[in-house]
Amino acid sequence: MAVNEILLAEPRGFCAGVDRAIEIVERAIAKFGAPIYVRHEIVHNTYVVNELKAKGAIFIEDLAEVPPGATLVFSAHGVSKAVEQEARDRGFAIFDATCPLVTKVHVEVAKLAKEGYEFIMIGHKGHPEVEGTMGQLSSGIHLVEDVEDVHKVQPAQTEKLAVVTQTTLSVDDAAEIAAAVRARFPAVREPKQQDICYATQNRQDAVKIMSPQVDVVIVVGSPTSSNSNRLRELAQRLGTPAYMIDSAEELQVEWFDGKARVGLTAGASAPELLVRQVIERIKALGVVAVRTMPGVEETLKFPLPKGLKLGDAAAPPHHIS
Incomplete structure (x- = not known):
């Protein structure tokens, strides 16, 4: 096939x-x-x-x-x-x-810190966005990477505690960790709008719709890209084999053995040019049709x-x- x-x-x-x-x-x-x-x-x-x-x-x-x-x-x-x-x-x-959506988190941290809040930040240790957000204050931000970390975190006080999130996380993982934070600290203050950015949310939502309809998912994105990694993990979690590539040259022919329909997406930092090159490479395997799913139109600038x-x-x- x-x-x-x-x-x-x-x-x-x-x-x-x-x-x-x-x-x-x-x-x-x-x-x-x-x-x-x-x-x-x-x-x-x-x-x-x-x-x-x-x-x-x-x-x-x-x-x-x-x-x-x-x-x-x-x-x-x-x-x-x-x-x-x-x-x-x-x-x-x-x-x-x-x-600006990262700046929004920085502004929130600065505002609440003035009111005496400590913070729990959901994010990946070492990621530059996390380092930037945690570095808005000299102390009082506690990083949690998973539910286990939530049980270990020891804020100095719990009356004024707020949660913030890296903008490029898995929506589902972040929700699970946030729920654990709420369970342990019921009075925790959460942002009015979630910190995970609209683009991360939209791309993950599209993969959730696409994955069950295809035999394999290809994500165009670099290894350092958090939101691209989350797209690949999400497809895998939904039971569809998924691979992340930096360029069309990284495609492996064996990924397509017995696969009739390929799902293709790209992380928020990957240019459309790379997607087009991947399409051309896959077409060489005999593909006849390229179809774009209906989806959210993004007009924000x-x-x-x-x-x-x-x-x-x-x-x-x-x-x-």
């Missing part, structure tokens, strides 16, 4: 925060000239990072690698207060490409920072958020 149909998930690929972050780097290069320094990968996608490197972006982790007076962009994942302060102290011109919009003054201000 050969592959005879590709079912394309809708929505898939770039979200508004990723679009904005990439555009910030491209506009900064166009306006101020190469090189433009970027702290951490602007988004977690190998192709995107390599494309921006070719245009003149230099990706760094340590601000000591950035020369004085240079232009610096913070990645879409956000940074800690310490990194932000160090960048200011070093006198860089700063453009903040932090996703985030504004660019001041100083990068068309017609803004040529010299960047000292700090732009």
Whole structure:
């Protein structure tokens, strides 16, 4: 049995925060000239990072690698207060490409901390978004990665306790962990709107609908991409074999043995170009039809920072958020 149909998930690929972050780097290069320094990968996608490197972006982790007076962009994942302060102290011109939905979490943390709250953060240790959010405060944020961690966490007090979430988690896992937090700390304060971003939610919802209809799921995304990893795990959990690939070259012919219908999606940091290349590669196996599922249409667009919009003054201000 050969592959005879590709079912394309809708929505898939770039979200508004990723679009904005990439555009910030491209506009900064166009306006101020190469090189433009970027702290951490602007988004977690190998192709995107390599494309921006070719245009003149230099990706760094340590601000000591950035020369004085240079232009610096913070990645879409956000940074800690310490990194932000160090960048200011070093006198860089700063453009903040932090996703506004991550900034929303930072603002919530700052507001509630002033009211005396401690926090439980649901997220993956070491992920740059988690480091950025936890780094909004010098103490008082406790990271939990699973339900087991919830039973071990020891906040200093429980009268004022709030929960926040990494924006790119599995919706189902986060809900399970949040339920464990509520069970242990019934008075915990939760965000008015969930912290998991609309794009993460929509892409996972699409995979939930698609997986039962296909024989194998392919997720286009880089190994470091949290939301892409969650899509692959979700399909597997629903009983459909699933593989994550960084590019069409990574496809293995044996994945399609006996598989008539292939489901294809892409994480929020993966460009549509890569999806098209994967389609062409699978078509070589004899596929005859490519069908796009009905799905949520995403129209959200985030504004660019001041100083990068068309017609803004040529010299960047000292700090732009």
